[in-house]
Amino acid sequence: MSTNKTNNRYSPELKLEAVTRVLAGESVKTVAKDYDVKDPDYIYIWIEKYETYGEAGLNRKIRTYRGIDKDQQIKELKMENELLKKYLQLQRREAKG
Numbered sequence: 001m002s003t004n005k006t007n008n009r010y011s012p013e014l015k016l017e018a019v020t021r022v023l024a025g026e027s028v029k030t031v032a033k034d035y036d037v038k039d040p041d042y043i044y045i046w047i048e049k050y051e052t053y054g055e056a057g058l059n060r061k062i063r064t065y066r067g068i069d070k071d072q073q074i075k076e077l078k079m080e081n082e083l084l085k086k087y088l089q090l091q092r093r094e095a096k097g
Contacts, residue, residue, distance in 0.1 A: 006021050015046045015058040016036055016058055018032075018035050019046050022043060022047060028044065031043060
């Protein structure tokens with residue numbers, strides 16, 4: 001059992017272990033207690049992210065845009081959104097086929 005937790009930030013590995021256990025049939029309350037997750041609702045959020053984006057959805061990505069003007073920042077975020085939309089379309093097509 002992983003205990004990679006600091007200041008209410010949970011590691012992607014811990015999130016994946018918790019999600020896997022719940023999806024395998026264990027109760028959210030039990031898993032939250034085992035991993036010392038203060039609010040079991042976190043696990044429901046992790047499950048939703050996992051089901052939508054896979055393991056990548058459990059990674060915490062902190063963005064910093066120091067030195068980039070707002071227009072450039074918006075352009076990068078729009079490009080990222082388009083890539084994510086295309087990725088989701090591919091995932092849905094694979095799930096259907």
